[in-house]
Amino acid sequence: MSYLDQITSPTLLLDENICRANIKKMAEKAARNNMKLVPHFKTAQSHEIGNWAKDYGITEVTASSIKMAEYLSGQGWENIHIAFPFNPLEIPKLNKIAANQSISVQLINAKTAKMLVDQLEHPIGFFIEIDAGYGRTGVEVSDFGLIEEILLIAKKSDKLNFKGFYLHPGHTYYMPDIPAIYEQSRNALSMLKNKYSTEYPKLVTRIGDTPGCAVMEDFGDIDEMGPGNFVFYDLMQAALGGCDKEDIAVCLAVPVVDIKKDRKEILIHGGGVHLAKDVLVDENGVKNFGEVVYLNEHGWTIPESRSFLKSISQEHGIIKASDELMANIKVGDILGILPVHSCMTADAMGEYMTLDGKKVDHAEGIAH
Template identity: 65%
Template sequence: MPLLKPITSPTLLANEAICKANIARMAKKAAKHHVALIPHFKTHQSLEVGNWYKEFGINEITVSSIQMAAYFSGQSWKNIHIAFPFNPLEINLLNRLVKDHSISIQLVNAEVAQALADRLTSPVEFFIEIDAGYGRAGVEVSDFGKIEEIMRIANRSDKLDFKGFYIHAGHTYHANKEGIHAIHGQTKAALRMLKDKYCDEFPDLITRSGDTPSCSIEEDFEGIDEIGPGNFAFYDLTQASIGSCDKSDIAVALAAPVVDIRKEKREILIHGGGIHLAKDVLINNDGTNNYGEVVLLTEQGWTIPATTSFLKSISQEHGLIKATDELINNIQIGDILGILPVHSCMTADCMRGYFSLKGEKLDHLKGQKAY
């Protein structure tokens, strides 16, 4: 079935070949540096895409919620790690899930550790999340009192097993290559320090780092045992802008119908707005907003034009493209344009499904249809 013919409304396309190439490249890097790759699935949230990872020897995964863990639990993963400070209101859900599946969690305070120690019905491994500069979540790297309070609770419990330390250096997503290198150095130093401090008591202690920019750009992972990037499977314009990938590595594009053309203004109105792409934005060199960039769709995928047309503004359903002369002179109302997302994780979450380039629907945790 032709790819573009059945598309009548905004539809997220997933390029399997590009996605697999991205996975293969990250798996090769992990093997080169002798670190385990435990990829984060919050970007794609798809069972079918999850199966693609198995071709590259992946047997453990990371997710961002207990609901996502349950969604992937039927795929026979060796372990599913929930990389989010554990929510004590979900202890009953966790107890049901760990009866039949290996699940690990993340702790950032003694209160939740104690609640788990009191109410868990099966053993659960946990990481202590460390904040080494991002400021979003985690125990400050120098707060040994809080770290050891969590450890003491676990030591008194037969249900909590300390696994190691986890850092997600999310501020790399807002840095240039020099900044990413500096942040990655801080992450390595923090994890190495913590491992040296506690390895006598916990000789099997594991350290894990989870941000895509560092995992994509850096070549030194001393002190890190495991990496858990997620965005690398699809990548996006943000990752391309900081040097994590090329635009040709972006594996998803929103197919959006053209509904109006204003040649005198070099503007194209598409059906594709915030409810499809989210509202993440980049700032162009001239100070204009960029909510996504145009690619030309083909039956084999898409091509990237030599000159860039971009979404200058979006509202709920509308997207307004600032078009190049070449695009404005070769487009018609009713055509379908592709839009590379600024943030692929959010776009996938908004769209709740995909079409492959073969025209097949691919699942998503939050939806049954791709359009």
């Protein structure tokens, strides 16, 4: 039976071959630059996809929350890093994970470091997150006083072990000059490495963002990369130049429930609860919540004439259709929608279906 015969409601399709190719390509880029690839699993959030990653030499992963770290623990990872300023209210959960799983956290203030020193029951590692221009979170790159205060507090415990510096240049998502952002990031991490490597000879520097990791080839002396979205990619990454649309490994299969020929619009069962509400806006102010692909027995094809999701509500989506699509569509058909933001779409859907009709787990899904 074709996977298409199983679809009666919005279903997130996963092309394993494309996903594996994306992982392989990034692993090869890391190897070319003598870097370790530690992918951020906030995108995939899947044990099965984690097993695929291991086939390409990946031994450590990154999580965005203690909940995700709980889900990923016990799966054979050498270390799980929580790349979010650590919430000290979750120290009891951290202790429980650390009893059986190597884990590290991210620190940006002295208060949390002190609470960890006082309450840790098992050894953990920590990175100091650095802000070198993004402005969302992290210790200012020039704030050596705070960096050294955190390091001094950590020295009071044999359970809180410094691993290095982590930097997420998230402004690569909305500032066009990615090379300039990466020069800033490289310089910041190199300066910190030079300043602290005598005292901490094993310290590593890690950078984590998909646009930069996908586009750049010069990472300087950065030791590790931790992109996440690259396993699936999406329309946002394609717009940023990090991938082609053919590299997008997921699409939302949606049933067609009505057609308005006079308006060239198609109503689908697929809305914000399935895709989230990330949007691309073109130079004319036209909103794009996802683009139509044609499903077939082997996956999907990208049509030459573009049709796109012009608006969404909770369960509804309205497609602005091309002449080609209008000539061939009928109520009861199933279309594919390439997501604007695959991380949020996967989180909203909670599981995947492969092109051979198998379910793949997701941390937020029923399978878990």
